[in-house]
Every structure is written in C-alpha cells, then in structure tokens.
Amino acid sequence: MCRAFSGFTFVFSAFLGLIIFPAEAAIKKYQFDIQVKNVSRLCHAKPIVTVNGRFPGPTIYVREGDRVLINVTNHAQYNMSIHWHGLKQYRNGWADGPAYITQCPIQTGNSYTYDFNVTGQRGTLWWHAHILWLRATVYGAFVIMPKQGTPFPFPQPHQEVEVLLGEWWHADVEEVVKEGTTMGLPPNMSDAHTINGKPGPLFPCSEKHTFVIEVELGKTYLLRIVNAALNDELFFAIAGHNMTVVEVDAVYAKPFTTQAILIAPGQTTNVLVQANQVPGRYFMASRVFMDVPLSIDNKTASAILQYKGVPNTVLPSIPQLPAPNDTEFALSYVKKLRSLNSQQYPANVPLKIDRNLFYTVGFGKNSCPTCLNGTKLLASLNNISFAMPQIGLLQAHYFNIKGVYRADFPDKPPTPFNYTGVPLTANLGTATGTRVSKIAFNSTVELVLQDTNLLTVESHPFHLHGYNFFVVGTGIGNFDHDKDPKNYNLVDPIERNTVGVPTGGWTAIRFKADNPGVWFLHCHLELHTGWGLKTAFVVEDGPGTDQSVLPPPKDLPPC
Numbered sequence: 001m002c003r004a005f006s007g008f009t010f011v012f013s014a015f016l017g018l019i020i021f022p023a024e025a026a027i028k029k030y031q032f033d034i035q036v037k038n039v040s041r042l043c044h045a046k047p048i049v050t051v052n053g054r055f056p057g058p059t060i061y062v063r064e065g066d067r068v069l070i071n072v073t074n075h076a077q078y079n080m081s082i083h084w085h086g087l088k089q090y091r092n093g094w095a096d097g098p099a100y101i102t103q104c105p106i107q108t109g110n111s112y113t114y115d116f117n118v119t120g121q122r123g124t125l126w127w128h129a130h131i132l133w134l135r136a137t138v139y140g141a142f143v144i145m146p147k148q149g150t151p152f153p154f155p156q157p158h159q160e161v162e163v164l165l166g167e168w169w170h171a172d173v174e175e176v177v178k179e180g181t182t183m184g185l186p187p188n189m190s191d192a193h194t195i196n197g198k199p200g201p202l203f204p205c206s207e208k209h210t211f212v213i214e215v216e217l218g219k220t221y222l223l224r225i226v227n228a229a230l231n232d233e234l235f236f237a238i239a240g241h242n243m244t245v246v247e248v249d250a251v252y253a254k255p256f257t258t259q260a261i262l263i264a265p266g267q268t269t270n271v272l273v274q275a276n277q278v279p280g281r282y283f284m285a286s287r288v289f290m291d292v293p294l295s296i297d298n299k300t301a302s303a304i305l306q307y308k309g310v311p312n313t314v315l316p317s318i319p320q321l322p323a324p325n326d327t328e329f330a331l332s333y334v335k336k337l338r339s340l341n342s343q344q345y346p347a348n349v350p351l352k353i354d355r356n357l358f359y360t361v362g363f364g365k366n367s368c369p370t371c372l373n374g375t376k377l378l379a380s381l382n383n384i385s386f387a388m389p390q391i392g393l394l395q396a397h398y399f400n401i402k403g404v405y406r407a408d409f410p411d412k413p414p415t416p417f418n419y420t421g422v423p424l425t426a427n428l429g430t431a432t433g434t435r436v437s438k439i440a441f442n443s444t445v446e447l448v449l450q451d452t453n454l455l456t457v458e459s460h461p462f463h464l465h466g467y468n469f470f471v472v473g474t475g476i477g478n479f480d481h482d483k484d485p486k487n488y489n490l491v492d493p494i495e496r497n498t499v500g501v502p503t504g505g506w507t508a509i510r511f512k513a514d515n516p517g518v519w520f521l522h523c524h525l526e527l528h529t530g531w532g533l534k535t536a537f538v539v540e541d542g543p544g545t546d547q548s549v550l551p552p553p554k555d556l557p558p559c
Helices: 173-183 327-336 393-398 526-530
Strands: 027-041 044-051 060-063 067-074 082-085 111-117 123-129 139-145 159-168 192-195 212-215 220-227 233-238 243-248 251-258 260-263 268-274 281-289 300-307 355-367 375-381 384-386 431-433 437-439 444-451 460-464 469-476 498-501 505-512 517-523 534-539
Touching: 027 060, 060 067, 082 111, 123 220, 123 268, 139 159, 139 220, 159 233, 192 281, 192 300, 220 233, 220 260, 243 260, 251 327, 260 268, 260 327, 384 534, 393 517, 393 534, 444 460, 444 498, 460 505, 498 505, 517 526
Parallel strands: 027 067, 060 139, 159 220, 212 300, 355 444, 384 431, 437 534
Antiparallel strands: 027 044, 067 111, 082 123, 123 139, 159 192, 220 268, 233 260, 233 281, 243 251, 243 268, 281 300, 355 375, 375 384, 444 505, 460 498, 460 517, 469 505, 517 534
C-alpha cells in the first residue's frame, strides 16, 4: 500500500549514457513538483505545466523487482493525476493514476505518493498526466532495466537514448480545448511536433531548440522511442540508417529491420541503430500518419544524429519518410510485429476463451443548443459515450458505493449493421452513461474492436490499463465471426498495452483477467477520449488471499 512520507531523494540521470544499478531490488524514490514555468518555442513564450520545471519531465529509471515511490506535490492551478502507462499495478489500482477512474485528482497545494512494485516487466514505458489535456507538457519516460545479471536478448548497445515524440500549441492547451468544446467541434490542431520537447530546425526560431544525439562510428545505440503526442499516429525515421525493432510496449519482439517505424499515441518502440554510415549529420524525423479523408497535419519534427568530430556546419541529410497516407506501409509494418516467444520470454496466449466481447468504435452527434451548429460531436463504444463520474470508480467498487456506475455495458452493439460501408450520416444520436463491464477473476477474454463509418472511419489506438494483451488478429472491413478467427496468430502474436484499430477495420486482442480492480479502456487520442471513447473493466476479486484489491492508501486524494 501507498503511505505518505518525507525526505524523498530526487534522482536524475542524463539522456545519454549507461546507468549503474545496485544488484538487489531497491526502493527508488522520486519527488515530482507540479509547477508552472515559462517556456519558449516557435518564437513565442508561454506558461506551461511541468514536473520539476522540466519539459519533457524527468525519466524514471528502475530495475525489474524494484519498489517505486513517487511523491507528487501539486503547485499548479489545475487538479492533477499521473498515470504510469503500461505498469500493471497488480492489485494496486490506487497507483494507476487516471482521474475519476482509480483516484480523485490531486488538488492544488496537496500531495499524493504513488507507491508500487515493478514486477515481471522490463523495457520502455512512460508516464503522463491523466486529467484534461495536461499531458501535452506533463510526460516523461519510464525505463525498467532487467534484473541485475540478466542481459538483453539482443546485442548490448553502446548507449541508450530516450526519444519522446510530442506536440506543441502556441496557445494555452486547456483554452484551446474549452473553445472546441463550447462550439461542439474539434479543437485546433497543434502548431508543431517535437522530439524531446524540441521542434527542430524545420520550424521558425527552432535552430537552438533541436535535440542532438552524438554517435561514434561503429557503435550500436538503443533508442527508446515514446509517442507522447496527444492526437497523432507518427512515422519515425533516420536519414541513411536502418533501425532494428527489438521491443514494443516493454515486451521483447522478434527483431526485424526497417527504414521507418509506425508508432501510435501511447505506444513505445525500442530500436537498435548502428552508426555505420559516412560520418556526418543526419536528420531524425517524425511525421503524421493519417489515412482518412480529413485535413492532414503535415508538420515534421526533426532532431539530429551527429557523428563525433563532425562540425555543426555540415548540412544534415533528410530521411525518406512514408507518405502521410501510406496505408500499405502501415499494415505491412504492423504485420511484422511478433513476440519473441523464447523459452525465457514465452507468449502465453489464451487459447480457450471464457468471455467474447465485440465493441464498435464510432462517432456521433447529440443536440447542443449552445454549440455552433446546434450539435456536438461525441464518440462511443457500442453506441455508448462514457460519462466521467464525480468520484473514482475504484473507490465506488471497493467500498460498494451505489449510484456511481452501472455494470451493464453490453458485450456487443445493440444493432448489427454494415460497420464499414458507406458513411452513415443519419440517426447519429449516442447514449451517454457511466457504464462498465464486470469480468470474472482469472477468466480469459477476447475483445474485438471494430471501426465504423459513422460520420467517417478513422484509426484508433486503444490502451488497456492494468494489463498487457496479445494482438491475435487484425483486418480491413467488417470482422467475420466465422472466418476471421481461423486466421488468428495464436503462436507468437505481439503482446502490448496499446493497439491501433486500423481505419475501416478491426483488431482482436486476448488477455487473462488476473488483475483485480477497475481498469480503464480508452482511445489514446485525447480528442476522442474527451468525446467519450472509453469504458472500464471491473475485474472481480479472486478467492485467494492475494487475489483481491489491496486496501486504499491513507493519503489517497479526497474528492
């Protein structure tokens, strides 16, 4: 359980360089001060919410098996909560972080200690604010090194570097969101993309706001790449250099080499890069992937991979990124992702399923007399747009508080239809409610997420808190319950915590519900989540003494 304490030691490590850890499991303590700081980008300064005055925030470094205590003190004007994205938090949803799902937010002037164990996980994850759109600037990497003496299942790199892909708005992000909400329309797109908080020299006034990695000829580097963008799936590439994918979402993958990667918001990807080209300066770049008939954000963020001894006057080479609408590359890339499935790191895919779920993903319009067109846009699962409660769902579940949520979320849509046929523009009304699904402890679950053409088709990256899952199948068009399961990969499907549902297609995932508590399931596009594209699983306690939700910590924030 979490307990408040004082005397925290704040530990920082540089982006570059190797990290030394003690041999035994340790207690890692961090202090996060949420504070506002003026930051200048694109010829313009503005106040932003930060952790410890840093943008992006500090990287958390731990080892598998460590206990982590992070005291968050909120000095900003906004309520705050922090989510440790991808950490399973076994029996300990109190440390998961999403506001009004597992906790009420940390109010201005107050503190909360996130206290959790890192068990059975190693690799690159990340942390971010999980309230409003504050994760636009409140985010950082969370690196879990293997246990002492356990090597990587790939060549040991010379150095490791975190690469966080993000977005930047000229205006106050919360004001941008409020304006969109008032009109019932999407808020304005970001003004730039960033790499480690810096747009790069392709943007005005950004020559000094460029992230640089210095490499030595003949050495191998591990890039820990995080897509922290709010609303954009991204391509990433390095001019003149191939990348070898070795891990996604802190799960080892069968290595494969590629010129570019595709990474959705919420996802992480580890790649090996060999410094084997003619010494020079090479752009690393990220650009949006968008294969729907909507306006495309075509801004390109850039950083520089620079060989040691090469002067800064040398012009960087530009990488060949896939076209913004290159669906063929995207589908081909996703198919290459496979779990390592070795003796040490097996892929324990559920083969017998206890509970089958089929969720449609779509948009809708509800009446809004004060909005610009008399309607407001919503998003839904099975035609239900999720309404956030006023207290944490986990508290309501643990203390059996009535009237907070309904445990009757449907296992399938109310009315079957041609999900990916011609766009549907009539009867777009959407039900709203705080409705969740109850899942029996230790049951095996298959969830098929089906995109729909309500208003328009679109890709959606879905994140499940508290779990990893296996991506056993994906396809374009309508899911066929009789034919498509015959083509599932049940041997070495990729295991992850965030998966993309392709535009006009479907994705099938499987997991074992062995972590009791309340676990958020939502689209990781902040725009769609705000419109209601979310729900939660209430996984019931098991019969064993170590199979139930732990008691809440004494310093859990009040509502």
